[in-house]
Amino acid sequence: MWNKNKRLISNLIFVGALLLTLVCIELFAPPTSMWFSVLRKVCTFSLAAVSMNLLNGFTGLFSLGQAGFMLLGAYTYAILTIPVEMRSNVFRNYGDSVINFQMPLVPALILAGLIAAFFAFLIGLPVLRLKSDYLAIATLGFAEIVRGLVQLQNFGPVTNGPDPINMFTAPKNIMAYVAISGISILIIILIINSTYGRAFKAIRDDEIAAEAMGINLAHHKRLSFIISSFFCGVSGAMMAMCNTSVSSVSFTSAMTYQILLVVVIGGIGSVSGSIIAAFIFYASSEWWLKFLDLETFTASGSKVPLLGPGFRMVVFSVLIMIIVLFFRKGIMGTREISVYDGLMKIRSLFKGKQAVKEEK
């Protein structure tokens, strides 16, 4: 009991310290700093990755519909939070928007999640009966269908057709992103540690054995799919806030693959892994590797070979290939970050194994 509490407390202290660091960044970093755009993106995609992980890593349902659910969330959020006086301007190609009220941020976010969850329920009825790859293909197809439908002219008064939606409420403050993402991830962690979470893991490890133990497969699979899609919808809404503009062209299957890469790099079945991977992924692709895109000259005036626009992404994808090929389990495997265990390990390095054992 004491040991468990120690772990929990040390993790809480760690999260607190992390939050404090974020507040410091918010307050003291220069407004042009890359921290802001990167952190917003990291919050968004760590939620997307954790929700994908809930489905792929904890329930063993391989779905590639993330982009579709994110799109639903993003559109719902964006459409609902445009100020009333701006609406006729945004929807100028279609007369006016059919919705003529503006919702506050939090209810709109929840509604974004609910709409995604509702569609997950509908699409889940037929496709959740499919196995492994076929499920992945069907959900991928669903995402593409949603993307195609949203662009249709007929839906113009609701979705603005192929034109982007903008002018909606988008907080600049990174703490807002941290809060939304943090609360959502906390809920996911609580779900994972509940009886439902245990049932999900049982289904992942062996469907037939799980069924034999009395777990209702169809019910739990549907539940996991709906919960995951809810948070996907929320992360889609966050992505809308990040970009301050929503357009269906950004929600391609390539985005789903990107989230999948984040999940895999972090470790399939590790929440903290997904978050760390999201940070590394977006910080390095958008910030740390930026110098590779610039044509740099050495002191003697000769041009450094290879560097130039686009080189950053080449290096980045090579790094990803290296991780995929040589670190198959990702950063965390299926473990979670634990400050206490980490400290103990460090201590044992200094004291030698014997001393630590005696203390216990």
Place this chain on the structure above:
Amino acid sequence: MNIMSYLIRGLATGGQFALVAIGYTMVYGILKLINFAHGELFMVSGILMIYIVADLPTLPIWLAIALMVVLTVFIGFLIEKFAYSPLRSAPRMSVMISAIGVSYLLQNLVSYVTGGLSKQFPDIPVIGESVRFLGVKDKLTVFLSPVIALVLMVILVLIINHTKFGMSMRAVSKDFETSQLMGIKINRVISITFAIGAFLAATGSILYFAKNTGINHLSGANPGLKAFIAAVVGGIGSVPGAVVGALIIGVVESLAKAFGLADFSDVISFALLIIILVVKPTGIFGEKTTEKV
């Protein structure tokens, strides 16, 4: 334009997708891997053609095509060697992630080389010429594509069913381990499968880009996805299934355009995919598998 011309164009796209779809279906049949990099290989072969023609202007076009096909096959072979074969004993998920990684790498590499700009595919003599057939006037490649796809399919089916190598391919796709115990060199079979897939993708890319001449680093994504759907609709793992699926997808999309649903054509083919999956999960030609405890 009359229905006939839409039908012919649909069959043409179908034929071009079919050549890509065979690559997906064969790799899936043997490795149970959705080779996401296949669409990118298709795009890379188009880009290679552009650079070969631009850099070696004295080379006769037929030799340029041959060189492009050889290079594409070589790249397909390299991808398998470096990205898939080290993961032979890893879970299937890892291999698929590796495939996504390769497709990401190829896209970014091409984007770096071309500067992200669209490039113009060179004029290919004979198949690029306009002809009139059945009252429809279009490039010869349009009329030729379904025929070439069917001919290559028949050759491939004959190889698979009637040669010793084909027999080993079938054995490997049935059971990896047992066929290894029976003395089949599975690595060789897999390499050759990838080489055949790459060869067909290269052929498909000439036919496709001779008609749709602008190529950038994202040009492989859509044909790749469509060909992949085609393979699933036809029954993934079956070569004739892939061709039939691709022809269906091509014609359905083209007819959707004919009835003024051009914006809707993508949606229709994906809806078709989901319907087929729900009604007959293993596709039109797929074999039913049962799971053993």
